[in-house]
Amino acid sequence: MKKSSLWSLRLGFSGKQTSKIEKLGLEKFLKQSYNSKFDTTLPDFLQDQPKTTLELKQVREIIKTSDPETKKEIQKKENQATAEFKKWWIAKMRTDELPLRENMVCFWHNHFVSTSQKVKINYWIYQHNMILRENAFGNFKELTKQILKSNAMVRYLDNGDNKKGKVNENLSRELLELFTIGIGNYTENDIKNGAKALAGLNVGDEGAVYRKNIEDNSDKIYFGKTGNWKADDLVDIIFEQKNIPYLITRKILKWFIYDNPPEDLVVYYGDYFRKQKFEIEPLLTKIFTEEFKKENSGNKIKNPLVYILQLCDELQMENVNDAAIMAFIKQQGMDLYNQVNVKGWDGGNSWLTSQIYLQRNNTADLLCSGKSLNRKVLKTMMNGVEKEKSEYEKTAVKVAFDSEGNNKTIISELSDRLLFTVSDSDQKDMENLLKYDFDPKDPHADFAVIRLFNYITKLPEYQLI
Numbered sequence: 281m282k283k284s285s286l287w288s289l290r291l292g293f294s295g296k297q298t299s300k301i302e303k304l305g306l307e308k309f310l311k312q313s314y315n316s317k318f319d320t321t322l323p324d325f326l327q328d329q330p331k332t333t334l335e336l337k338q339v340r341e342i343i344k345t346s347d348p349e350t351k352k353e354i355q356k357k358e359n360q361a362t363a364e365f366k367k368w369w370i371a372k373m374r375t376d377e378l379p380l381r382e383n384m385v386c387f388w389h390n391h392f393v394s395t396s397q398k399v400k401i402n403y404w405i406y407q408h409n410m411i412l413r414e415n416a417f418g419n420f421k422e423l424t425k426q427i428l429k430s431n432a433m434v435r436y437l438d439n440g441d442n443k444k445g446k447v448n449e450n451l452s453r454e455l456l457e458l459f460t461i462g463i464g465n466y467t468e469n470d471i472k473n474g475a476k477a478l479a480g481l482n483v484g485d486e487g488a489v490y491r492k493n494i495e496d497n498s499d500k501i502y503f504g505k506t507g508n509w510k511a512d513d514l515v516d517i518i519f520e521q522k523n524i525p526y527l528i529t530r531k532i533l534k535w536f537i538y539d540n541p542p543e544d545l546v547v548y549y550g551d552y553f554r555k556q557k558f559e560i561e562p563l564l565t566k567i568f569t570e571e572f573k574k575e576n577s578g579n580k581i582k583n584p585l586v587y588i589l590q591l592c593d594e595l596q597m598e599n600v601n602d603a604a605i606m607a608f609i610k611q612q613g614m615d616l617y618n619q620v621n622v623k624g625w626d627g628g629n630s631w632l633t634s635q636i637y638l639q640r641n642n643t644a645d646l647l648c649s650g651k652s653l654n655r656k657v658l659k660t661m662m663n664g665v666e667k668e669k670s671e672y673e674k675t676a677v678k679v680a681f682d683s684e685g686n687n688k689t690i691i692s693e694l695s696d697r698l699l700f701t702v703s704d705s706d707q708k709d710m711e712n713l714l715k716y717d718f719d720p721k722d723p724h725a726d727f728a729v730i731r732l733f734n735y736i737t738k739l740p741e742y743q744l745i
Contacts, residue, residue, distance in 0.1 A: 281700045281745075286577050289745045290536050291568070292379040293586050294593035295697065306572050307565070313380035314417045314561050318372075320410070325364035331403045332485040361402045366616045367602040369409070374589055374600060384416040384564075385409065386585070387535045389617070390624040391528075392427045392459060394436040396617040401431070405617055407487070408432035420528060420558040421519045424459060428511050429481070434488040437622070439481055443494040447475040452514075454622055460518050462527040466503070473500035477509040519558065525550035529563070537571055538579045539628040577700035578744045581631045584612035586745070587640060594698075594733065595647055595677040604653040608643065612636050632743055641738050648734040650677050678726055679733045687711060687718040694733060699741045706739060 287306065288297040291313070301309050330336045343351055373382045389412055396405050408430050415423040427433050434440060434451070442448035452474035456466045480495025481488050490510070499506050503517050518524060529550040533541035549567055556562045582590070588608050592600050609615065613636065619625055647653060652673035681690045691710045695702050702710075714732050719725065736742055 281577050281698070282696050283572065285697050286700070286745060287568070287572060289582070289586055289590060290580075292383060293373050293589040295590060296593055297379070298697075306569055309378075310380070310565055310568060313378045316376070316378045316381050318381065318413055323364070323368055323406070325361050325368070326403055326406055329358075329361055329402050333483060334485075336401065358400070358402065362396050362405075362617075363603070363606070365396075365402060365406065365409075366606045369616060370602045370605050373585065374592075374602070374605070381413065381416050384560075385412045387532070388412040388416065388423070390535075390619065391531060392433065393619050393622045393624045394430075394432040394617070395619060399432045399435045401435070404431040404435065404483075417561040417564065418559070420553075420560055421515060423560075424455075424519075425512050425515045427459075428455065428515065429488045431483040431488055434481060434483055439478055439488070440483065442475060442479050442481070444476075444479050444496040447472070447479055449475040451475070451478055451481075455514065456518065458622060460515075460527065461521055461524050465521065465523045470502055473502050473509075474514055476500050477502065477514055478511060481511060525553040525558070529553055529567075532563070532567065534580075534627060536567070536580075537576060539581060540579075578741070580745050581628060581743055582745055583625075583627065583631055584609040584614040584636075587612075587743070588643070591644060591647060591737065594679060595730075596680070597647070597675060597677060599675070601652070601654050608653070611639060637743070640743070644734055644737040647677065648730050648737075650674050677730065679729050681720070681729050683720045683725075685720060687714040687716055690714060690718070690720070690729065691732065694729075694736060698733075698736050699739065700744055701741055706741075710735065 282298070284298045284301040285295050287301055288295050291297065291301075291309075297309070304312065330339045339354070343354060346354070369382075373379055373386070376382055389409070392408075392412070394405070394408050396402065399405055399408075408427070411423070411426050411430060415426065428451070437451040437454055438448050439451040442451065449471050453471050455474065456471065457463055476496045476498070477500055480491045480493075482491050482494075483489075497508050500509050502509055502514060503521060505517055507513065509517070526546050530541050530546045533545060533549070538545075549563065552566055553563045588605055592605075606616070610618075613630065614625060643653070652675040654673065679694075682693055685693065688711070691707070691714055695710075710732060713735055714728060718728060722728075
């Protein structure tokens, strides 16, 4: 696989950025990605959703006094807004000219997990998403502070139940275990005293605020330091600890390059991250530019987003259905803002179970045959029920190839773009599909190349980057 194709997939979600990486070089491409602009306008689907605690109380009062039909309608509206939010985000991932920011937002979204199912308030979920987007390439410590005081996180990890004299340790525990320093680098007393420091931190209009009547203003010992610590203080103290950089460098390496990151690289990049005072941009630049020089393809299984967006891009599909993309990745275990637990998606081998592999193959068959991907078709297909041919919508598909080439050069072209390695048996199979007398000028040449492409999508090697 060409380096530019490989890193287009790793830094984005498809091969769309291949030519830009080749033209600019990786460092200039990264710089443009870091400087990319993004829209901060509140989406239409959130305009009439409750945003302040007062508006939320008003909606709850309406629900309490409403008849079952009205309650059902309110719930339906909320569910629609949740679906629109996911489609809005998928469209950004799919269409952004420089999608590294959205890929990084997705990384942080799976690091600072906060699900819509638990939080329920769509506006708070949106605020959480925008904090990640605004700070995607910023400072890890400052991002942690902002997330810790976001309404979504406070609601998701039950800190509204954390009060002086009746502590809830959920947020305090995950701040250490999953968000910053990792298991083995803190004590149970740190969790208990951290919970006391977070007591009274509850949802507010634009972010979490301390409630004076239930906060704990006593002195607490946290990592050996004594004081009347609050949320920001906890983060400052955590980031003074020796092992703070390594959990996040391991996760970044796993998200972008290695399903099983070598420990020496985790430490090497972690030590650099500390020297950079936890600035994310220089860390990413160092990781990507140094790893770009190595032969490390085939070390990571594509996540469902990369798989489906690459498929749509390679088939040059127009009018891609974002609701169908949303349904596909949900079936594959990557439901946005709805991870199974606070640990987030496991990634790695969990992205390629036998069921997921079969679903991927079925989806490739569907799209390569020119059938449109939509939620209804996807649902029946995933359930193993084949639709009548008349029920499928047709869509134009085409795979790019050199119209001046021959069978071997075209096979090589697709292999270089799509596969990190090609075995002798796979090469023979591809030459049997695209035979020696293949004529690229033939009216049916496109169909033959699509058949070849469909074969390639079934290979285990195609699942890896």
